[in-house]
Amino acid sequence: MRQQPDLIIGGLRLPLRVGAEVQQAYEEFGGFTVLRLGAGAAVPQQAWRKLRTTLSGRGIAPPGLSALNWSAPVTLACVEGRSIQSATNVVTLPAARRVDAPPYGWAITPAGMLMPTAVAVAGNTATLQPVAGAVGYQVVWYPLLTVIAIAGVRSTWDAVGAVAGWELVMEEA
Incomplete structure (x- = not known):
C-alpha cells in the first residue's frame, strides 16, 4: 500500500500522521476565455494558465505556519495527486x-x-x-509548486472538540 506524503509548505512539514485531516483542491485560472463567432461557434483564446490551490485542515494542533514570509513565493510540496x-x-x-x-x-x-x-x-x-x-x-x-498566498492563513478553533482548523489559498507564482 502506498503511503500518503506529508504536506510541506516553505520547508515546514505538516505531518499527516498526527491525526490531521488535510484536503487540497486545484483549479486553473488565468488569461483564457472562449469567444463566440456570429453563428455561435466557440473560439478558445489563451495567453497563460496557472494553478490555484486551496488547502484546508483540521487536527490536534494548528499548522504552525506563522513563521513563513507570506509576501514572498514559497515552495509547496502538494498532497493531492494530479x-x-x-x-x-x-x-x-x-x-x-x-x-x-x-x-x-x-x-x-x-x-x-x-x-x-x-x-x-x-x-x-x-x-x-x-x-x-x-x-x-x-x-x-504529486506536484511541487512555487506559490504565493493570496491571503493569510485562516484559522479556527473548536474549543469543545479541541480541534484546530485552518485554510490557505495559494496561486502559482
Whole structure:
C-alpha cells in the first residue's frame, strides 16, 4: 500500500500522521476565455494558465505556519495527486513534481476497472508496467509548486472538540 506524503509548505512539514485531516483542491485560472463567432461557434483564446490551490485542515494542533514570509513565493510540496491518462504505457510527467513521493499508476481494463501497475521513472518519462488487455493507463504524481498566498492563513478553533482548523489559498507564482 502506498503511503500518503506529508504536506510541506516553505520547508515546514505538516505531518499527516498526527491525526490531521488535510484536503487540497486545484483549479486553473488565468488569461483564457472562449469567444463566440456570429453563428455561435466557440473560439478558445489563451495567453497563460496557472494553478490555484486551496488547502484546508483540521487536527490536534494548528499548522504552525506563522513563521513563513507570506509576501514572498514559497515552495509547496502538494498532497493531492494530479493525473494523466494515456492510451500507451509511456507518459511524460511535469518536471515540477515531488521526488520524495514517487508516481504510481493503473492499467485501465476494457470493463473500466483500474488495476495497479508498477511505474518506472527516467527523467520526466513514466513507463507503466504493461498489463495484458489494457485499453489505457493512468499515472498520478504529486506536484511541487512555487506559490504565493493570496491571503493569510485562516484559522479556527473548536474549543469543545479541541480541534484546530485552518485554510490557505495559494496561486502559482
